[in-house]
Amino acid sequence: xxxxxxxxxxxxxxxxxxxxxxxxxxxxxxxxxxPEYFAQYAANGEVDTEFVTVESEHSSMSVCIAAQAAGAxxxxxxxxxxxxxxxELLYVAASCRLPIALACVNxxxxxxxxxxxxxxxxMGARDSGWIQIYAENNQEAYDNFLMAMPIGEHLSVRxxxxxxxxxxxxxxxxxxxxxxxxxxVRRFIGEYNPENYLLKKENPLAVGPYDVSPxxxxxxxxxxxxxxxxxxxxxxxxxxxxxxxxxxxxxFEEYRMEDAELALVLIGSSAGTAKAAVDKLREAGVKAGLVxxxxxxxxxGEELARALAGTRAxxxxxxxxxxxxxxxxxxxxxxxxxxxxxxxxxxINIVYGLGGRDVKTEDIEKVFARLAAxxxxxxxxxxxxxxxxxxxxxxx
Amino acid sequence: xxxxxxxxxxxxxxxxxxxxSACLLLADVAGLEGKFVQGFPEYGPERMGAPITAYNRISExxxxxxxxxxxxxxxxxxxxxxxxxxxxxxxxxEGGAIIINTPCSxxxxxxxxxxxxxxxxxxxxxxxxxETLGRNFPNTPMLAAAVKVSGVLxxxxxxxxxxxxxxxxxxxxxxxxxxxxxxxxxSMDEVQVG
Numbered sequence: 001x002x003x004x005x006x007x008x009x010x011x012x013x014x015x016x017x018x019x020x021x022x023x024x025x026x027x028x029x030x031x032x033x034x035p036e037y038f039a040q041y042a043a044n045g046e047v048d049t050e051f052v053t054v055e056s057e058h059s060s061m062s063v064c065i066a067a068q069a070a071g072a073x074x075x076x077x078x079x080x081x082x083x084x085x086x087x088e089l090l091y092v093a094a095s096c097r098l099p100i101a102l103a104c105v106n107x108x109x110x111x112x113x114x115x116x117x118x119x120x121x122x123m124g125a126r127d128s129g130w131i132q133i134y135a136e137n138n139q140e141a142y143d144n145f146l147m148a149m150p151i152g153e154h155l156s157v158r159x160x161x162x163x164x165x166x167x168x169x170x171x172x173x174x175x176x177x178x179x180x181x182x183x184x185v186r187r188f189i190g191e192y193n194p195e196n197y198l199l200k201k202e203n204p205l206a207v208g209p210y211d212v213s214p215x216x217x218x219x220x221x222x223x224x225x226x227x228x229x230x231x232x233x234x235x236x237x238x239x240x241x242x243x244x245x246x247x248x249x250x251x252f253e254e255y256r257m258e259d260a261e262l263a264l265v266l267i268g269s270s271a272g273t274a275k276a277a278v279d280k281l282r283e284a285g286v287k288a289g290l291v292x293x294x295x296x297x298x299x300x301g302e303e304l305a306r307a308l309a310g311t312r313a314x315x316x317x318x319x320x321x322x323x324x325x326x327x328x329x330x331x332x333x334x335x336x337x338x339x340x341x342x343x344x345x346x347x348i349n350i351v352y353g354l355g356g357r358d359v360k361t362e363d364i365e366k367v368f369a370r371l372a373a374x375x376x377x378x379x380x381x382x383x384x385x386x387x388x389x390x391x392x393x394x395x396x
Numbered sequence: 397x398x399x400x401x402x403x404x405x406x407x408x409x410x411x412x413x414x415x416x417s418a419c420l421l422l423a424d425v426a427g428l429e430g431k432f433v434q435g436f437p438e439y440g441p442e443r444m445g446a447p448i449t450a451y452n453r454i455s456e457x458x459x460x461x462x463x464x465x466x467x468x469x470x471x472x473x474x475x476x477x478x479x480x481x482x483x484x485x486x487x488x489x490e491g492g493a494i495i496i497n498t499p500c501s502x503x504x505x506x507x508x509x510x511x512x513x514x515x516x517x518x519x520x521x522x523x524x525x526x527e528t529l530g531r532n533f534p535n536t537p538m539l540a541a542a543v544k545v546s547g548v549l550x551x552x553x554x555x556x557x558x559x560x561x562x563x564x565x566x567x568x569x570x571x572x573x574x575x576x577x578x579x580x581x582x583s584m585d586e587v588q589v590g
Contacts, residue, residue, distance in 0.1 A: 004427035006420075030439075115439060137462070169462050173436035174423040176458065272460035356439075360463045 001179045007135070007170035010142040010177055011077070011103045011163075012037035015047075017185040018149065020101075021072035021192075022050045024063030026082065029115045030167040031105035034077035057082040061089035061102075068098040069207040071197030073149065076100065079167055080107035083121045087128070093160045094129025095223060096208050099152030100160040102130070103145060106268070106319075107167040108355040116356020117167040119267065120320040123329050129223055131161040131230050132297040134267045136253075138175050140294075141165040143247060146180070149189050150237045156229040166269040168356070184244050231298045251300035253292040254307055256282060260289025262371040263308060263345075265334050266317040267293045270352070270359045277364035288368050293330065301337035308338060313346040313371040317387075319353045327351075327384040346374045352387040363388060402455035403548045404465045408484050409474035412444040414535030418474075419450035421561060422539055426549055428557045432458045447482055454548050470546045473497060474521070474538050479505075485512040495541050495587070497521040497534050502590025517545050519587045528579040529572075536576055540583035555580060 005013065012034045015023070023042075025035035035051075042051040050072075052063045057078050064074035078086065083104055093100050104122050108114040122132060131152060135141040141163065148161040165171055180188075196205055211219060231251065238249040253271075256278050257263065264274055271292035281288040291307055293300075308314055316335070318328025326332070331349035338344050350367060353359050367387070374380055386392075405422070409415025416437040423435025434453040440446065451465045467487045473496040478484060485494055493515035496505050502516040509516065521537035529536070543554050558580065562573045 002427075004424050004433060115441075137460075166462075168439055169436070172439070173434055173462070174420045174427075175434050176427050176432055269462040272462050275460045358464050360466065361461060 001181065003177050003179055004174050005138060005177050006033070006172055006174050007138040007141045007165045008033035008105065008172065009037055010138045011145050011165070012041070013179065014142050014145040014185075015075055016041045017180070017182045018073075018075070018146070018189055019047045019186070020049050020075045022052060022063065022067035022074040024060035024067075024074060024076045025051060025053050026055070026057050026060040026078070028057070028079050028082035030107055030171045031077045031079040031082070031103065033171070034103055034105070057085040058089060061086040061093065064100045064102075065089060065093050065096065065098055068093070068100050069096060069198050071192075071194055071199055073192045074100050075102070077103040077105065079105045080109055080121045083125060084109060087125065090125055090128040090130060090160075092208060095219065097158040097223070097226070098160060099149065099158055101145065101148040101152065102160065102162045104162050104164045105167045105171045106164050114355040115167070117169050117269075118319045118354045118356070119164075120354075122162060122164050123320040123322065125162070126297060126329060129159060129227065130297060131157075131159050131227070131234075131295070133161065133163050133234075133295050134293065135163065135165040135170060136269055136271050136292060137170055138165075138173065139177050139247070141170060142177060142179070143241065143245065143249065146185060146188065147234075147237050147241055147249075149192070150240070151230065151233050153192055153194075154233050155195070157226050157233050159223075159226050159230060164268070169269045178245070178247075180245060188240065188244055227298045231295075231300065234295055249294060251295045251303055252307070253294060255290045255292065257289035257291065257307060259287055260310070261287040261312045261375060262368055263288070263311045263314045264290040264317055264364070264367065265293065265304070265308070265314060265330065266290065267296065267319065267330060270317070270319065273359055273361055274364045277361040277368065280361065281365065281368055286368065286372065296330075299333050299337070301333065304334060305337045305341055308345060309341055309343075311345040312375040313348075315348050315350050315367050315371055317350045317352055317367070319351075321351055321354060331384070346378070346380050348374070348380060348382075349384040350387050351384070357388050359388065401457070402453055402459060403470070403546060404468045405452040405454075405470045405472060405542060405546065405548075406465050406468040407450040407452075407472045407474065408478050408482055409448055409450070409535070410478070411446045411448050413474050414533060415448060415472075415474045416450045418535035418539040419452055421558070421565075422452055422542065423454075424561050425554060425557045426452075426454045428560065429549060429553060431455065434459060438464055447478055468492065470495065470542060472538050472542050474534050479508050485509055488512070488514065490514055493517055493545050493589075495519065495538065495545055497538055499523065502588050506590070515545075515589060517541065517587055517589045519583055521583065524579060524582050524586065528582060529575045536579045537583035540580040541587040544584045544587050545589065551584060
């Protein structure tokens, strides 16, 4: 079914098709439209969902945790400071192994206060134990949300899933989209039948009690194993999803990487802009390509190392600062993933697009020009720079 | 950088005038006609009356570029007072056109555009809207003018499709559809090209 929807409406529509048991709802720009649309569906009787309005994101995630622990499917949406206010609960959800589905509409964190897009919010939550799947556009935002539950709820995983899209750029842009029939969605999602839950009278249990030192570490190991297992499950679900949608997804997307010598690694909507730059450079005979990270947690390190093994120079582009003083989070992970390669490409980090700073195809072309120079001379220059800012002299 | 078979439109308006809604509506209708579309606003600290920008890309192939539009084919100015504050013709392609909501003629407006030598179009959107809708909703007339001037969609089909879109959009107040359709038609007749 062809339609035209914004990213927010697409995700709200996915939620409607799923018909979850509970939504914990609290508004924050730019994710507000998701609970707004969903409130209409609830008011119109188009879903059976218990729509719980609360006074903060701390509470909306608490609602989801309680509901999911009771055996109900729960969903949520938030952005930026809203995700930050959920922080404590994100860890609770993951460690209680509750497969909640959260739509994160990426927005810069304060301060200074800013409503526009970057990835600082979800990158800040990258170590919380949530699976993180990023979208390039409205179609992927819709598709990723539909895949969240079959991934998170599987016995081998049982982890919450955060699907991320770029605030405004994706959330508020109306574009063409292919929607699945609701019946097909419901068949694909299936029923949620957890083994154990709070309200199961045959096996009463406590959820989230104090964990003493003799047990805590074992629980963390189990959680870590679940995150490792998620990689296989994500690919299984992608294969099933392809059967009903015709759309193929992996842990990341390789764009014109077959013989690429110069490559970018990046996340989200800017990957689309970068694809246009890659096409232009390919026409000019430059062997350019890019890897768009779709799944950041679990991090596809080994697969990424294979994808980049044949390249000569790579720019990893981070849409969050990270303040590590040695590059952004995607850079740190990508660089680490390539450590075991016998022959590694040169690698630089470019932080870009903070707080909604726009990224044009011309900007991406400059990055490739710098990679070409690095590949030709072997001179890497500064390892970690900021693109498109005016406060210091620009270095690609 | 957009390819040649793509039309790019930049909208300038003030918060509350509906420039964003018109932009999204154009995307919706063009999509109904089988085009690949993007319609998106650029948000700052949004508030009533503040300058806002919105963008459309309309093409035969899906466009993966998600940056703002710096070299538009057409510029639509929903509020004439923006001419004093915003570089509305910035990056506007030579063969393109600017369409301004004003009671003045294209010749008069050209004098205010600081050397823009391309096409200048005008429409008295306020008057038309007040006549047909009873209130000043300048976005619907300007949408009609944009379609007429750009030729991005064929006029009759555009009108048929937008009526469908209105039926969806105004499902709970169908009485406004007739006035909006009259606004569109009148605006297409009255837009001046100079």
